[in-house]
Amino acid sequence: xxxxxxxxxxxxxxxxxxxxxxxxxxxxxxxxxxxxxxxxxxxxxxxxxxxxxxxxxxxxxxxxxxxxxxxxxxxxxxxxxxxxxxxxxxxxxxxxxxxxxxxxxxxxxxxxxxxxxxxxxxxxxxxxxxxxxxxxxxxxxxxxxxxxxxxxxxxxxxxxxxxxxxxxxxxxxxxxxxxxxxxxxxxxxxxxxxxxxxxxxxxxxxxxxxxxxxxxxxxxxxxxxxxxxxxxxxxxxxxxxxxxxxxxxxxxxxxxxxxxxxxxxxxxxxxxxxxxxxxxxxxxxxxxxxxxxxxxxxxxxxxxxxxxxxxxxxxxxxxxxxxxxxxxxxxxxxxxxxxxxxxxxxxxxxxxxxxxxxxxxxxxxxxxxxxxxxxxxxxxxxxxxxxxxxxxxxxxxxxxxxxxxxxxxxxxxxxxxxxxxxxxxxxxxxxxxxxxxxxxxxxxxxxxxxxxxxxxxxxxxxxxxxxxxxxxxxxxxxxxxxxxxxxxxxxxxxxxxxxxxxxxxxxxxxxxxxxxxxxxxxxxxxxxxxxxxxxxxxxxxxxxxxxxxxxxxxxxxxxxxxxxx
Numbered sequence: 156x157x158x159x160x161x162x163x164x165x166x167x168x169x170x171x172x173x174x175x176x177x178x179x180x181x182x183x184x185x186x187x188x189x190x191x192x193x194x195x196x197x198x199x200x201x202x203x204x205x206x207x208x209x210x211x212x213x214x215x216x217x218x219x220x221x222x223x224x225x226x227x228x229x230x231x232x233x234x235x236x237x238x239x240x241x242x243x244x245x246x247x248x249x250x251x252x253x254x255x256x257x258x259x260x261x262x263x264x265x266x267x268x269x270x271x272x273x274x275x276x277x278x279x280x281x282x283x284x285x286x287x288x289x290x291x292x293x294x295x296x297x298x299x300x301x302x303x304x305x306x307x308x309x310x311x312x313x314x315x316x317x318x319x320x321x322x323x324x325x326x327x328x329x330x331x332x333x334x335x336x337x338x339x340x341x342x343x344x345x346x347x348x349x350x351x352x353x354x355x356x357x358x359x360x361x362x363x364x365x366x367x368x369x370x371x372x373x374x375x376x377x378x379x380x381x382x383x384x385x386x387x388x389x390x391x392x393x394x395x396x397x398x399x400x401x402x403x404x405x406x407x408x409x410x411x412x413x414x415x416x417x418x419x420x421x422x423x424x425x426x427x428x429x430x431x432x433x434x435x436x437x438x439x440x441x442x443x444x445x446x447x448x449x450x451x452x453x454x455x456x457x458x459x460x461x462x463x464x465x466x467x468x469x470x471x472x473x474x475x476x477x478x479x480x481x482x483x484x485x486x487x488x489x490x491x492x493x494x495x496x497x498x499x500x501x502x503x504x505x506x507x508x509x510x511x512x513x514x515x516x517x518x519x520x521x522x523x524x525x526x527x528x529x530x531x532x533x534x535x536x537x538x539x540x541x542x543x544x545x546x547x548x549x550x551x552x553x554x555x556x557x558x559x560x561x562x563x564x565x566x567x568x569x570x571x572x573x574x575x576x577x578x579x580x581x582x583x584x585x586x587x588x589x590x591x592x593x594x595x596x597x598x599x600x601x602x603x604x605x606x607x608x609x610x611x612x613x614x615x616x617x618x619x620x621x622x623x624x625x626x627x628x629x630x631x632x633x634x635x636x637x638x639x640x641x642x643x644x645x646x647x648x649x650x651x652x653x654x655x656x657x658x659x660x661x662x663x664x665x666x667x668x669x670x671x672x673x674x675x676x677x678x679x680x681x682x683x684x685x686x687x688x689x690x691x692x693x694x695x696x697x698x699x700x701x702x703x704x705x706x707x708x709x710x711x712x713x714x715x716x717x718x719x720x
């Protein structure tokens with residue numbers, strides 16, 4: 156698949172100049188900030204100091220007053236409350252957030268997490284039946300509920316009130332819940348639309364404390380769960396999310412929660428060394444594995460536990476489930492790629508095996524799509540139905556293709572780049588043919604191009620430790636606030652790069668005779684050796700500080716290399 160380097164449009168010069176009026180601000184930094192919507196010294200202060208004082212008033216969210224009033228009434232009347240969470244990290248961490256917050260002063264609570272395969276996403280009728288059977292008078296859904304009209308209507312019919320805390324897109328009409336807290340509502344004027352499901356739940360608790368004059372300090376201690384739910388979900392790392400993650404990471408490093416401490420032990424991570432990316436790379440897959448392979452109930456139990464022995468046993472069980480998930484992942488991906496090799500002449504891949512595990516097919520489809528540069532659907536047989544996941548490439552709209560194939564599907568849904576599908580086994584062959592034909596129609600025979608976004612084109616001489624240090628302070632990074640990627644043209648590699656572990660390149664680079672030489676490393680790019688020797692190259696890189704024995708040096712982490720034109 157071809158890769159296209161695309162420079163992000165340069166910011167307005169007036170914004171850059173305004174930021175440069177401040178002392179000790181390098182132009183590279185001023186340009187980066189202006190690109191990211193930071194146009195004044197005041198917005199820069201907010202950006203670099205994402206503290207709790209920057210949190211918005213929770214009562215700016217539509218229905219917050221109604222939700223807090225109903226929650227208050229439930230507590231005053233001693234009603235049993237059920238916290239209903241989705242089966243991913245966002246949902247299970249939200250459940251744990253509510254359990255920890257209420258356990259010390261209001262024990263008449265319970266939680267429910269649906270089975271991914273027998274109940275599916277969102278509020279299920281089985282969950283409502285569980286609430287009725289356990290005499291709950293109020294359900295609070297976390298990270299789901301905005302589209303569950305029938306299930307919430309059934310809850311109300313059974314005299315169980317319902318508060319929705321969600322962040323997913325809403326339909327034309329809202330469910331008839333007591334309150335629907337969702338910044339995506341068209342009639343909601345909350346100033347930030349990008350909260351996670353756990354983040355919306357946190358705002359309800361913040362509103363509850365604010366309404367009753369409760370010191371919020373104990374609530375802040377539960378930000379260790381909010382950072383987990385937020386960083387592991389696909390939400391923008393902007394505005395309140397920067398506050399929740401910046402402050403939450405501090406609490407997570409010093410957490411007293413037995414479940415989180417047990418997860419640190421199982422993952423063999425040191426809390427003091429924790430970085431935000433560790434949550435997505437380590438905690439996220441571990442916690443999500445339960446929902447993929449077994450039942451997400453165990454994840455919610457670990458995160459909610461207050462018993463150190465119980466928490467450690469549950470965390471170890473979660474580790475065993477994750478090991479099984481890795482096994483399925485490796486095995487199914489290998490088999491899928493072997494199939495893909497036989498279909499290189501097609502514009503899209505529809506891969507099927509009745510022996511694959513449904514829980515890892517999203518990962519399998521993503522890896523095949525990335526490797527072969529084609530939209531990919533990975534399918535298996537589950538409960539007498541063919542089901543699986545579809546993944547797109549770049550800006551290609553895979554949802555449009557599935558819509559064209561809906562006559563062959565029993566169910567599908569998702570986004571432009573990722574979706575889930577189900578169909579009858581007898582329609583599999585026809586679906587394969589039609590899916591590829593629809594992709595052919597949309598692409599008109601053109602090869603897919605992967606766009607690599609570049610923040611700035613720079614001269615290496617403009618970079619120094621001060622610039623790298625300020626970039627470090629731009630954390631937390633995430634969606635819509637990624638680590639900056641720079642482009643440098645006509646770069647000269649000093650001598651021959653060293654090959655590390657047969658796959659990485661270690662080198663020194665500069666942009667001309669007498670220019671400063673920079674240490675650089677290109678992970679998993681040993682095949683670019685030929686381009687690096689004897690001619691000039693263009694590189695994309697991230698600027699990092701490499702610290703060894705107390706000495707700090709600049710290092711360029713090279714992401715892409717190509718011969719200069």
